[in-house]
Amino acid sequence: MSRSVRVIIGILVGLILIMGIGGGLVWWKLAGLKAELLADLQKALGAQVQVASLDLDIFKGELHAAGITLTNERSSAPWQKGDISQATVSFHLSDVFAPTMPVRINVSSWNVILRSPLRTAETPPGAATSDTAASSSTASKGRIQVMEISAQTGTVEVDFSDDRKIVVHGVAFDAANNGSNIWTTQLQATSLTAGSLEAGQSAVDIRGEQGKVTFSNLRMQCGDGAVTGDGDVSLDEPHDARMDLKVVNVPVTMLVAVQWQMKLSGLADGEFHYQGNDKGGGAKGQIAVNHGKFNVFPWLGKVTLMVGLPDISDVEVDKATSDFNWKDGALQLTNLDVRKNDVTRIAGEVDIDASGQIDGKLKLGLPSTVTSKWPQVQEKVFPVALEDYNWAEVHLTGTPDHLQEDLTPRLLAAGLGTGSDLLNSAAQKATDLFHSILGK
Secondary structure, three states, rough: OOHHHHHHHHHHHHHHHHEEEEEEEEHHHHHHHHHHHHHHHHHHHHHEEEEEEEEEOOOOEEEEEEEEEEEEEOOOEEEEEEEEEEEEOOOOOHHOOOOOOOEEEEEEEEEEEOOOOHHHHHHOOOHHHHHHHHHHHOOOOOEEEEEEEEEEEEEEEEEOOOOOEEEEEEEEEEOOOOOOOOOEEEEEEEEEEOOOOOOOEEEEEEEEEEEEEEEEEEEEEEEEEEEEEEEEEEEEOOOOOEEEEEEEEEEHHOOOOOOHHOEEEEEEEEEEEEEOOEEEEEEEEEEEEEEEEEOOOOHHHHHHHHHHHHOOOOOOOOOEEEEEEOOOEEEEEEEEEEEEOOOOOEEEEEOOOOOOEEEEEEEEEEEHHHHOOHHHHHHOOEEEEEEEEEEEEEEEEEEOOOOEOOHHHHHHHHHHHOOOOOOHHHHHHHHHHHHHHHOO
């Protein structure tokens, strides 16, 4: 065998040995990649991560995981647990030996349960501080850097401390890290349910950076209307939050509590401005109801019938607007303005406390041409003349199902005092109503 042949064979053998050693090192690093990924994921999330199966495809640079269960171990984190049916982690082989290893993650068939802000606020201050410090100290130790996350077919549930919840179905998103730990996310959902609010196709843009999450271009389809808006939430205590929403043609029944849904109808337009933090929050704004029907004033039907005007119960009004202020479960309506032209007007303010108790100070207006037919009623009950209406003070108390007012007794007293036809008219209307109920 010639010397040159021996040299060539030696070179080939050396290359094979080098490739074998290199391949062995790569395989060793990739074999440890599974454990490294899980360890870094647990550090980043502050959670226990369990995986039913892990499969590594070296040639594609993909790690396939199935049956992933996430259990939160950080009391200050805004989530409780999550499940992922399938996830794929993609990487470049050239990054296996690099100081940092960028990866891309794709997730399908997943769900996550979030804590409400109220439950997050229940965390003891010391625990939240230690959790934050721990997450900051461990986040920098991970070698693996997630650069992109895409997800399809997800469900998100937000549980509140009073047994209420928000459920979002068909959640999909694409999120990207710009390299400076600033994440931009485009999220879509097929439906959202929050109490009586039911939204269809929804979308929002989210930007996450150090200490802050901002959302913009929010749009939720509600019937033929929509809710749009933007806002931001601080990730540092006390988690200050701001949200500005605009409502257009949204069914009013989607915006009110269950006990009011059978009493109100129409399409709402308005603005909603919220500010709050862990200690509480409040919202204010304006609302207008188009094609509104209000069956919340049964006494008003009695009043209009008594003076010979039509009952406006379940009749579409011509205008309904109000300013509102909500804080810690209590709602205040001010600058209330409800009108049925040539029949009645209602103005004033109403307070509804967190338990549903109502305290309303209203002004009821009837056409002056009507009240003038009963001079003493006009003088004693409707003494203020303004804009072709005479106005009476009305005090409302009670609950949505048992409203009480102080106007009817005063009307009857005024009618009795004058000996006019007012009481007889009321009695006749009551008799007619009784007969109609009996089918006579």
